[in-house]
Amino acid sequence: QVQLQESGPGLVKPSETLSLTCTVSGGSISSYYWSWIRQPPGKGLEWIGYIYYSGSTNYNPSLKSRVTISVDTSKNQFSLKLSSVTAADTAVYYCARVLWFGEKGYGMDVWGQGTTVTVSS
Amino acid sequence: DIQMTQSPSSLSASVGDRVTITCRASQSISSYLNWYQQKPGKAPKLLIYAASSLQSGVPSRFSGSGSGTDFTLTISSLQPEDFATYYCQQSYSTPPTFGQGTRLEIK
Numbered sequence: 001q002v003q004l005q006e007s008g009p010g011l012v013k014p015s016e017t018l019s020l021t022c023t024v025s026g027g028s029i030s031s032y033y034w035s036w037i038r039q040p041p042g043k044g045l046e047w048i049g050y051i052y053y054s055g056s057t058n059y060n061p062s063l064k065s066r067v068t069i070s071v072d073t074s075k076n077q078f079s080l081k082l083s084s085v086t087a088a089d090t091a092v093y094y095c096a097r098v099l100w101f102g103e104k105g106y107g108m109d110v111w112g113q114g115t116t117v118t119v120s121s
Numbered sequence: 122d123i124q125m126t127q128s129p130s131s132l133s134a135s136v137g138d139r140v141t142i143t144c145r146a147s148q149s150i151s152s153y154l155n156w157y158q159q160k161p162g163k164a165p166k167l168l169i170y171a172a173s174s175l176q177s178g179v180p181s182r183f184s185g186s187g188s189g190t191d192f193t194l195t196i197s198s199l200q201p202e203d204f205a206t207y208y209c210q211q212s213y214s215t216p217p218t219f220g221q222g223t224r225l226e227i228k
Contacts, residue, residue, distance in 0.1 A: 107157075
């Protein structure tokens with residue numbers, strides 16, 4: 001079955017850019033939407049954005065000015081870049097597959113294990 | 122953004138109990154509502170989609186209902202593995218938003 005694995009630095013300095021990659025295994029990245037979600041320590045879930053395998057994106061307006069999500073179908077990967085990070089960006093970052101339920105919206109049905117990113121000097 | 126409010130925020134119950142968690146949206150979201158279960162240190166798991174449809178592989182003791190602004194997740198007979206945090210999530214409008222979570226603890 002499809003599995004997702006996040007990778008990237010666990011420590012990022014303030015004002016720098018957070019970069020993470022999600023590798024999709026056990027299936028193709030094609031024909032699906034793929035999402036990033038984060039969870040600050042001890043808090044709830046925040047949707048960052050999603051990308052279609054063709055490259056079209058949709059971002060959370062609260063993060064849109066700092067977020068870029070891209071896809072590399074040849075590597076079966078998609079990536080997250082978040083610029084100008086602060087301590088408030090410290091969180092567990094999850095990648096996930098988006099599943100559309102016809103006319104009843106969408107959800108995330110396959111998730112990576114998550115990777116902790118700490119913003120600190 | 123649509124605000125999702127869950128109640129209660131925490132709940133103590135015993136194995137075998139019937140448990141209901143409520144999620145209220147700040148505006149009507151039709152049936153664009155999903156439920157997730159998250160255990161400590163793990164990623165969320167999709168349980169219910171479109172308010173009342175059971176995700177494949179999820180035990181039938183889980184059920185969801187509601188439409189518009191008010192939704193419920195019911196666990197008919199709690200099992201030891203059900204003690205976790207539960208989140209609702211709307212996909213009616215961007216950004217999709219989650220409730221603050223309901224922590225289900227063993228009594």
